[in-house]
Amino acid sequence: MRILLVASAFNSLTQRVHAELRDRRHRVDVHLAGDDGALRTAVRDHAPELVIAPMLTTALPRDVWSAVTCLVVHPGPPGDRGPSALDWALHEGATRWGVTVLQADEVMDAGPVWASASCLLPPAAKSDLYRGEVSDAALDAVLRAVRRFASGTFTPRPQSGPDWRAADHTRPYLRQGLRRIDWERDTTDTVVRKLRAADSRPGVLDDLLGGEWYLHGGHPERTLRGRPGEPLATRAGALCRATADGAVWIPELRRRRPPGGPATVKLPAVTALGDSLPRLPELPAPLMPAADDPVWSDIRYAEDGPVGLLRFSFPGGAMSTAHCRRLLDAYRYALTRPTTVLVLGGGRDFFSNGIHLNVIEAADDPAAESWANINAVDDLAEAVLTTTDRLVVAALGGNAAAGGVMLALAADEVWCRRGVVLNPHYRLMGLHGSEYWTYSLPRKVGAEQARRLTERALPVSAAAALRTGLVDRVLPCGPQQFEAEAARLARLTAASPTVHGRIAAKKAAREADERIRPLADHRAAELAVMHAQFFDPRAPYHALRAAFVRKTPAPAAPA
Template identity: 75%
Template sequence: MRILLVATAFNSLTQRVFAELQDRAHSVAVHLGTAEEGLRAAVRTSGAELVVAPMLTTALPESVWSRTACLIVHPGPPGDRGPSALDWAVHEGEARWGVTVLQAGAVMDGGDIWADAECVLPEEAKSDLYRGEVTEAAVGAVLLAVERFATGRWRPRPQHGPDRPAAIRTRPHFSQDLRRIDWGSDPTDLVLHRLRTADSRPGVLDTLLGAEWYLHGGRREGRLRGRPGELIATRAGAVCRATADGAVWIPELRRRRSPGGPATFKLPAVSALGGLLPELPEVAAPLMPQEGEDTWTDIRYTEDGAVGRLHLDLPGGAMSTDHCRRLLAAYRFACGRPTSVLVLGGGRGFFSNGIHLNVIEAAADPAAESWANINAIDDLVLEVLTTTDRLVVAALGGNAAAGGVMLALAADEVWCREGVVLNPHYRLMGLYGSEYWTYSLPRRAGTAEAARLTGRALPLTAGAAHRIGLVDRVIEAAPGDFTAQTERFARLLAASPALQERIAAKKAAREADERARPLAAYRAEELSVMHRQFFSPDEPYHALRSAFVRKLAPPPEG
């Protein structure tokens, strides 16, 4: 069937729906935005039999939904209406929630229901829930709705009637007044709860050091204390702020946009504050925390017998120069431990999306920072590629893109949760790419497939990636269960009688590959292109990067 996806942005849910529908042999086109003229033209050009809208911030025009069937994905159960459904659910501590696929009509969220699905809502940040449990429910509901529509025999059911909720609940936009933190009296649990409802978007509006900021993310600190509201320490780019009974780490900040001023964007908190930040101690956390140690860090190492694991906590999946260098040091530490299997990642959040475009955009010299960042991530990937005394597993419980995918492909095995979306390409940012992709991608998928993936620049489901050789194991697990599943599989791998034989064969293969063409040659070739793209002001990378970090429409090609 010919389907047009309409969305405000090609976000994680839209990408997943796109890839899942393509896997089922539908012809899928994408249109971003709901401006009437452009959307009507997209419907005509695509010949769409059905419009599916996974993520919208504005309503579809009547001239479209009155002529073509349009299915809207609402992140709430049947009967729930309003623009901030998930915000309200997290705010009110809902243990179970749902997603409804309904037909667009004159009443916002009031159309007939084509499908719905339930999901649990564990105590996680809103963005993690959206990419995890909510996306799983949404994809299941969309696929069922599309199947029902395709038969031509199924009829959607109205939202009212004997088998529908007794009352429709329409809730307003979730305002900043509801997110406000009183640092003088709010306990840590309440502060973290407020931060969880807004970790990615829109953030919690607050006053800090005489300026207005949106706070993004929040992690518990179990030891440090200070006067409520004051900043008391820094760590890995985050700031620690005291609460009424403890403290929290805030990884990222975004300056409030001034009236008529340019769009602002998230940055590591220390970088965002810059010269406003008073002199604070940088309180490092141990790479190997003690049992029960209640403090946050973005990189930590744990060990279970012959299995080591590097845990990553990457806001938005971005890896700055500093983060890459610290991760490289942690990786080298892990390789000095007496283990035979090393797992990289394995949490429910993003695995990695490559270089940190926001930090680059904010740099005094973005070209120089781009160059430093790509070399830092290349150094990390090289270390993974040349690890020959153990097996390395990249465990992807969350999405990965660009250099993050190539980091995963440097490992001996790639394990993905079933719901993960991969974007193994760089073209949408106007880049050729590095991270030794010209070595890793063809050796797994073949030269022709590597060219197709990087040229088409489209997302892949974990299942599709498995079929073409990018992924070795697809794990069916709920987002919160993936870590335990990877730990179980890693223990089985470490106990395998064939493990040492595999390690020896890996070492021999790496030596043979190095004789055929050194890794340094791949890197030099990739970086020769990247250097031009970074340092030439006429390259599209600069405008594309600026638009991306500010969440603006990308400039037209050409």
């Protein structure tokens, strides 16, 4: 079937729907909404049998939805309407939610229903849930709606009339006045809930140290106390602030945009505050906390018999120079432990998206910071590639892109959850890429498939990644179960009678590959191209990066 995806952004859900529909041999094109005239032209040129809008912030024009069936994905259960559906659910503490695929009509979110699916909302941030449980429910509903449309026999159910049992529940945009934190009265749990409901957009607007900032992300702190609203400490770039009964860690801040000024950039809290941050204690978390210790940390290590578990979770999957160096230190520590299998990752959200474009954009010298960042990622990838005394598994519970995919490929095996979307390319950012991809990607999928993946620059579903050899195992579980399931499979791998033979074989293979072409040669060749792209102010990378981090229209990517 010819399907046109119309979306306000080619976001994670749009990418997943795109990849999954292609897997099912539909012909899929994408059009970014915003200009109704351009949309009419796209519909005329592509002549789709069906239009699907996985993520839409504006209404489709009447002449489009009256000419071709247009299905809109609404991140709420049947009967729920309004532009802040998931935000409201988390703001009010909902534990169960849903997704509805409805037909575009005169009234937003009020058209007849083609399919719906329910999902749980475990304690997590909005963006994490959107890429996890909500994405799973949305895909289930979209695929059923497509099958029903293709059958030609299904009649969608109207959201009104005697057969409709759900009450009309239209809610307005969730404005900052309702999101605002009352530091004197709000408990830690309330503050965390408000922060999670605003992650990663729009954030919670707040007054902090004489400025207006959007707060992004929140993790409870159960030990520290102080005057409500007072900054107490820092940890790994995050800021701890006192609440009415405890405290909360805030990983990222974004300065409020001044009237008429440029869009501002979300940054690690300590980096964003800069010199305005008073002298505060830096309180690092233990790398190996006790199993029942609720301490928040973005990197932690644990052991389960012969299995080491090195988990990390960085906001948005972006890995700054500091992130990479701290993770490399943790990895080196893990290598000193007596384990047979080391699992890298395993969390429920992003594995990694490579270098931290926001930190780079905000740096005094973006080219120099780009160079430091890519070398820090390369150091980490090299450590993984040269680990020959145990098996290393990259466990992807969430999406990965660019250098994050290539970091995963440095491991001996790549396991991912079935809902994961991979973008194994750099071209849309105008970069050649590094992380030893010229060695690891062809080794994994073959030279021709490596060329197609990097040049076509399309999202890849977990199923397609398994077929091409990009990943070795797909775990058919939900986001909340992935960590435990990956650990279980790692234990089975470590207990296998063949594991020591596999370790010996991989050591021999690495030594043979090194004789053919040293890893240092791959790195030098990759970085020679990257250096030119970083330090040439006319290189497309700089304009593409600025557009990406500031959410402005991007110039055309290099051919």
